[in-house]
Amino acid sequence: MSMNKVRKQQLDIILQQQGLGALLFWRPDELVLTLGYLPHWGISFLLYPRDGEPVLFVPELEPEDILPAGVAVHTFPWGILDCPDPWEELYAGIRAVLEGRGLHRLPLSFVKSVGRSAPCRMAAEQAPLPPDLTERLSLLSTDGYRGSDLEGLYMVKTSEDIAALEVTHRVAALAVETFYRNLQPGRTEAGVAASVEATVQEATGCEGVYYARAWALVQSGINTAAAGRFNRTTGKALAPGEGVLLELSICVNGYWADITRVGQTSELPPAHKKIFDIVAKAQAVAIAAIKPGVSMETIDEQARRVIGEAGYGHLFAHGLGHPVGFRYHDPGPGLSPGSKQLLQPGMVLTVEPGIYGADIGCGVRIEDNVLVTEDGCRILSDYCRNLTI
Amino acid sequence: MSMNKVRKQQLDIILQQQGLGALLFWRPDELVLTLGYLPHWGISFLLYPRDGEPVLFVPELEPEDILPAGVAVHTFPWGILDCPDPWEELYAGIRAVLEGRGLHRLPLSFVKSVGRSAPCRMAAEQAPLPPDLTERLSLLSTDGYRGSDLEGLYMVKTSEDIAALEVTHRVAALAVETFYRNLQPGRTEAGVAASVEATVQEATGCEGVYYARAWALVQSGINTAAAGRFNRTTGKALAPGEGVLLELSICVNGYWADITRVGQTSELPPAHKKIFDIVAKAQAVAIAAIKPGVSMETIDEQARRVIGEAGYGHLFAHGLGHPVGFRYHDPGPGLSPGSKQLLQPGMVLTVEPGIYGADIGCGVRIEDNVLVTEDGCRILSDYCRNLTI
Numbered sequence: 001m002s003m004n005k006v007r008k009q010q011l012d013i014i015l016q017q018q019g020l021g022a023l024l025f026w027r028p029d030e031l032v033l034t035l036g037y038l039p040h041w042g043i044s045f046l047l048y049p050r051d052g053e054p055v056l057f058v059p060e061l062e063p064e065d066i067l068p069a070g071v072a073v074h075t076f077p078w079g080i081l082d083c084p085d086p087w088e089e090l091y092a093g094i095r096a097v098l099e100g101r102g103l104h105r106l107p108l109s110f111v112k113s114v115g116r117s118a119p120c121r122m123a124a125e126q127a128p129l130p131p132d133l134t135e136r137l138s139l140l141s142t143d144g145y146r147g148s149d150l151e152g153l154y155m156v157k158t159s160e161d162i163a164a165l166e167v168t169h170r171v172a173a174l175a176v177e178t179f180y181r182n183l184q185p186g187r188t189e190a191g192v193a194a195s196v197e198a199t200v201q202e203a204t205g206c207e208g209v210y211y212a213r214a215w216a217l218v219q220s221g222i223n224t225a226a227a228g229r230f231n232r233t234t235g236k237a238l239a240p241g242e243g244v245l246l247e248l249s250i251c252v253n254g255y256w257a258d259i260t261r262v263g264q265t266s267e268l269p270p271a272h273k274k275i276f277d278i279v280a281k282a283q284a285v286a287i288a289a290i291k292p293g294v295s296m297e298t299i300d301e302q303a304r305r306v307i308g309e310a311g312y313g314h315l316f317a318h319g320l321g322h323p324v325g326f327r328y329h330d331p332g333p334g335l336s337p338g339s340k341q342l343l344q345p346g347m348v349l350t351v352e353p354g355i356y357g358a359d360i361g362c363g364v365r366i367e368d369n370v371l372v373t374e375d376g377c378r379i380l381s382d383y384c385r386n387l388t389i
Numbered sequence: 390m391s392m393n394k395v396r397k398q399q400l401d402i403i404l405q406q407q408g409l410g411a412l413l414f415w416r417p418d419e420l421v422l423t424l425g426y427l428p429h430w431g432i433s434f435l436l437y438p439r440d441g442e443p444v445l446f447v448p449e450l451e452p453e454d455i456l457p458a459g460v461a462v463h464t465f466p467w468g469i470l471d472c473p474d475p476w477e478e479l480y481a482g483i484r485a486v487l488e489g490r491g492l493h494r495l496p497l498s499f500v501k502s503v504g505r506s507a508p509c510r511m512a513a514e515q516a517p518l519p520p521d522l523t524e525r526l527s528l529l530s531t532d533g534y535r536g537s538d539l540e541g542l543y544m545v546k547t548s549e550d551i552a553a554l555e556v557t558h559r560v561a562a563l564a565v566e567t568f569y570r571n572l573q574p575g576r577t578e579a580g581v582a583a584s585v586e587a588t589v590q591e592a593t594g595c596e597g598v599y600y601a602r603a604w605a606l607v608q609s610g611i612n613t614a615a616a617g618r619f620n621r622t623t624g625k626a627l628a629p630g631e632g633v634l635l636e637l638s639i640c641v642n643g644y645w646a647d648i649t650r651v652g653q654t655s656e657l658p659p660a661h662k663k664i665f666d667i668v669a670k671a672q673a674v675a676i677a678a679i680k681p682g683v684s685m686e687t688i689d690e691q692a693r694r695v696i697g698e699a700g701y702g703h704l705f706a707h708g709l710g711h712p713v714g715f716r717y718h719d720p721g722p723g724l725s726p727g728s729k730q731l732l733q734p735g736m737v738l739t740v741e742p743g744i745y746g747a748d749i750g751c752g753v754r755i756e757d758n759v760l761v762t763e764d765g766c767r768i769l770s771d772y773c774r775n776l777t778i
Contacts, residue, residue, distance in 0.1 A: 040619055061618045080706050081726065113520035114503055121621065123512065124604040124638040125717040131502035190593035190601075198587045204579035205624010212579075215513040229450045230429055232510065235594010249513040317469050328514040337470065 003054065003070060006158045007034060014109075015050045018148050021106025021141055022049040022098060027117040028254070029326040033153055035068040036164065038211060038254030042120030042127025043078065046071075047094055051101050057093055059086065066210075087130050095140050107146035110137060118251065118327035121211060151331040154323060156346035161255070162371060165325055165348060168252040169369065169380045171203045171212055172259055176381075179216075179246045180389035185238050185265050189218040192244070193233040200250055214250040224262075224363040228317060228356035240266045243276070243362055243387075249328045257381060258324050258350050260367030264387045272362045275312070275355050276387060279364045282306035282353040283385075286320060286335075290351075290370055290377040296339035303353040304337070315357045321350040324369055347372040348380065392443065392459060395547045396423060403498075404439045407537050410495025410530055411438040411487060416506040417643070418715040422542055424457040425553065427600060427643030431509030431516025432467065435460075436483055440490050446482055448475065455599075476519050484529050496535035499526060507640070507716035510600060540720040543712060545735035550644070551760060554714055554737060557641040558758065558769045560592045560601055565650055565770075568605070568635045569778035574627050574654045578607040581633070582622040589639055603639040613651070613752040617706060617745035629655045632665070632751055632776075638717045646770060647713050647739050649756030653776045661751045664701070664744050665776060668753045671695035671742040672774075675709060675724075679740075679759055679766040685728035692742040693726070704746045710739040713758055736761040737769065 011023060011034070025046040031037045034046055035056070045057040056071050059078035067073055074093050078086035098104040112134045120127055130136075138145035157165065178199040182192045193216040200214035217231035221242040231247035238244060241264070248259045262276060286303040300320040307316045319336030322329050325348045333341035335349055348371050356363030368381045400412060400423070414435040420426045423435055424445070434446040445460050448467035456462055463482050467475035487493040501523045509516055519525075527534035546554065567588040571581045582605040589603035606620035610631040620636035627633060630653070637648045651665060675692040689709040696705045708725030711718050714737045722730035724738055737760050745752030758769045 040621065063615070063619055063621065081708065111520075113518065113522075114515050115518040115520060115522075117515045119508070119512065119514065123508065124640075125508065126503050126506045126515070129502065129504040131500075131504060133502075133504075188591070188594050191591050194587035194590035197590070198583035201583035201586070201622070202577070202580050204622065205577050205626075209624070226452070230452055232429065232452065233590070233593065235598070237594075251513075319470065 003035060004158050004160050007153070010153055011048050014148055014150070018109065018146065019106065020050065020109050020146060020148065021103035021143075022047055022108055023148070023150070024048075024108060024110035024137060027111060027114060028120045029118040030111065030150070032118070032254035033326050035071060036160065036254065037066065037068040038121060040066060040121045042122060043129060045090065045094065047097055049097065049101055049103055050106065051103065055097050057090055087136065091136055091140060098140060104140070105142050107143040108137065108141045109146050109148040109150070111150055116327070116329065116331070118256065123213070154326055154330040155332050156344055157325055157348050158346070161325060162346070164253060164255040165257070165380060167208050168250060168255045168257050171200055171209060171252050172248065172250050172257045172381060173383050174199050174203060175214055175216070175248055175250060176246070176259065176261055176383050177389065179261060180263050180384065183238060183244050183263050183265050185240045188235050188237050189220050189223070189233045190235050192238070193218040196246065196248065210253050212250070212252045214248060217247040218244060219363070220244045222361060225356055225358050225361055227363040227365060228315070228354055238265050241269060243268055243272050243364065245363065245365065256325055256327055257369050258328055258367065259369065259381050260352060260365045261385060262364050262366065262387065268387065271360065272364070275360060275362060275364045278307060278310045278312065279353050279355055279366050280385070283351055283366050283368070286351050286353065287368070287370060287377065287379065290343060290372060291375065292343050292345050292372060294343050296333055296335045296341045296343065297337055299343075299351075300335045300337055300339070303351070307353060307355060312355045315355045315360065316353060318354070321352055324348055324350050343372045345372050345374050392424060393547050393549050396542070399542060400437050403537055403539070407498065407535065408495065409439065409498050409535060409537065410492035410532070411436055411497055412537070412539070413497060413499035413526060416500060416503065417509045418507040419500065419539070421507070421643035422715050424460060425549065425643065426455065426457040427510060429455060429510045431511060432518060434479065434483070436486055438486065438490055438492055439495065440492065444486050446479055476525065480525055480529060487529060493529070494531050496532040497526065497530045498535050498537040498539070500539055505716070505718065505720070507645070512602070543715055543719040544721050545733055546714055546737050547735070550714060551735070553642060553644040554646070554769060556597050557639060557644045557646050560589055560598060560641050561637065561639050561646045561648055561770060562772050563588050563592060564603055564605070564637055564639060565635070565648065565772050566778065568650060569652050569773065572627060572633050572652045572654050574629045577624050577626050578609050578612070578622045579624050581627070582607040585635065585637065599642050601639070601641045603637060606636040607633060608752070609633045611750060614745055614747050614750055616752040616754060617704070617743055627654050630658060632657055632661050632753065634752065634754065645714060645716055646758050647717055647756065648758065648770050649741060649754045650774060651753050651755065651776065657776065660749065661753075664749060664751060664753045667696060667699045667701065668742050668744055668755050669774070672740055672755050672757070675740050675742065676757070676759060676766065676768065679732060679761060680764065681732050681734050681761060683732050685722055685724045685730045685732065686726055688732070688740075689724045689726055689728070692740070696742060696744060701744045704744045704749065705742060707743070710741055713737055713739050732761050734761050734763050
């Protein structure tokens with residue numbers, strides 16, 4: 001196995017068109033996008049040069065069995081006693097490859113910020129990147145840093161990406177089922193969230209699942225009214241007749257899904273049920289309109305019209321959806337007012353209308369991940385989206 | 390309640406000694422350190438000026454009930470449809486305060502990097518910080534950015550910090566007990582880790598616990614041999630007569646503990662048990678030596694001598710311990726060879742000797758969090774550290 005051909009072609013085009021010597025990738029989501037590799041420590045660097053094969057630099061302590069096949073791997077010392085300056089060794093290694101291929105006089109490009117990136121496997125703290133990393137990387141070429149549009153790479157998923165996202169969504173199905181089965185009065189929001197996250201982690205070792213972690217945010221009753229501003233989990237106990245909202249982000253082998261469901265402990269008050277039905281209709285209408293060639297804003301409008309006609313347009317204050325797959329929220333245009341981008345096969349987008357507010361004392365969002373196909377779309381998260389399973 | 394007095398004095402001294410107009414704090418661990426506040430979105434900014442009261446800038450979508458008392462709060466728009474550029478509003482807000490107090494001609498200081506910082510509550514992706522954040526913040530003063538030693542603030546915990554860390558360690562006790570009680574052959578490493586993490590999250594809502602999350606990394610049998618290079622969880626099933634290592638990082642209300650235990654499914658092979666006994670002795674000897682005025686390297690030496698005399702010095706390739714409390718690994722000097730820093734009351738350090746390697750086919754680390762007191766030390770994580778509970 002080596003790097004995906006479609007992705008290689010995209011990178012080669014960027015290098016040629018922008019006159020670059022090499023691209024550098026080090027954000028965890030970028031390494032998944034290029035190599036299908038979610039780093040352990042978060043300090044792995046892929047050098048993708050204009051000429052010759054790419055080289056992956058990883059710290060000596062990186063687990064060998066997670067390294068991608070089909071790419072040359074160079075290690076640098078890091079994290080042990082008496083270790084020399086790891087960063088000097090890394091920079092020297094990258095420089096040696098560039099000089100060896102005569103590329104050190106052409107500009108380098110990479111994403112400078114860690115903002116919004118996916119966490120590496122060691123997610124309990126930010127990766128130990130040195131403060132002057134981007135300045136130092138810029139100095140590896142005598143022509144320095146040049147910006148380039150690497151965000152465009154996230155837009156269309158390859159067939160390998162889609163196969164990986166199907167695995168993620170198989171695990172997510174278990175999480176959603178656990179959610180519905182735990183909505184007993186007396187359970188706390190935190191207890192339900194813990195059960196959902198445990199279901200995901202327990203899938204590690206199942207066929208094709210090497211790494212699985214979820215962040216479940218559970219809001220119940222009056223707490224759902226805030227779900228348009230923030231999702232979080234508290235220690236509140238579920239009461240009878242309450243709506244319960246699950247915001248689920250889940251990463252399996254580096255590939256992400258982002259799903260929302262609303263369930264009930266027992267029959268909802270009619271006012272809350274009415275909101276649920278409007279949101280469900282808005283989502284169904286929007287998904288039915290998804291096909292290649294339609295603009296993103298058109299899909300947003302479909303859902304927004306249903307909610308607006310029901311009189312709740314002012315309580316749907318966010319866009320209808322965003323790209324997803326390499327992280328919780330992929331960059332790039334989404335299903336939002338004013339987004340002229342046309343849908344293309346291979347795009348994966350969330351569709352997540354919502355109505356929430358203190359005015360109505362509750363909140364509902366239903367969110368699925370939809371793959372644009374040649375002639376329409378397919379819901380990757382096509383599991384129960386009713387109030388009860 | 391307002392900002393801790395000891396901490397305020399420390400900040401005032403930094404401002405005076407270094408001729409600064411203001412300090413800016415925005416990393417999650419810095420906001421816990423200054424305000425006891427763990428941000429939800431990770432884009433909150435504390436402006437601590439030389440003159441007048443501090444101001445906390447938070448996004449409009451931040452939950453109100455987690456905001457700290459006793460500090461002025463200004464909001465900026467972020468995350469909603471038709472929102473103006475949130476960063477321009479933030480920068481303008483900070484500039485207005487500086488100008489209003491005549492401080493905009495003095496240099497500003499802050500930590501430029503997110504490297505190694507604690508995650509905010511929305512931990513499934515990095516906070517949405519703009520790529521040019523530190524450049525733009527530097528421009529808020531006509532005298533620009535000046536570096537300062539803010540890492541020193543992490544070294545000695547205040548009495549409020551210690552009270553908060555005691556809450557964290559109460560929850561961690563439940564996690565450690567869950568670990569021991571789940572070491573049945575046939576359970577997977579991932580299953581054990583999921584149970585440990587669930588125990589922590591389920592504590593949310595218990596007395597004094599508003600936010601609780603853990604990352605449990607579980608290695609069993611031969612997998613423990615790698616625990617000196619990396620900790621992680623796989624789908625491997627536990628077998629009879631295996632050692633099982635738990636690396637636990639846990640955050641409660643923003644305050645962290647970092648604990649390691651080794652248990653067994655049933656009686657360990659004598660060779661593995663022998664390693665366990667050496668590590669346990671090394672840890673006990675080191676902890677017994679901890680008191681104010683002793684150098685950090687001396688404590689490291691105590692443990693290293695026990696392990697060296699047993700013939701395993703080459704398999705203990707990391708330092709004995711590091712500061713902990715505001716994040717998984719606090720910055721600053723630790724219990725390492727060559728560390729001349731003297732111990733002071735209020736320091737909280739891990740003590741974590743280990744022996745691991747493919748040579749011996751196993752690995753053991755025992756890790757506790759120790760508070761230096763006026764006349765010795767107190768183990769904050771003083772729970773079972775035997776092979777069975």
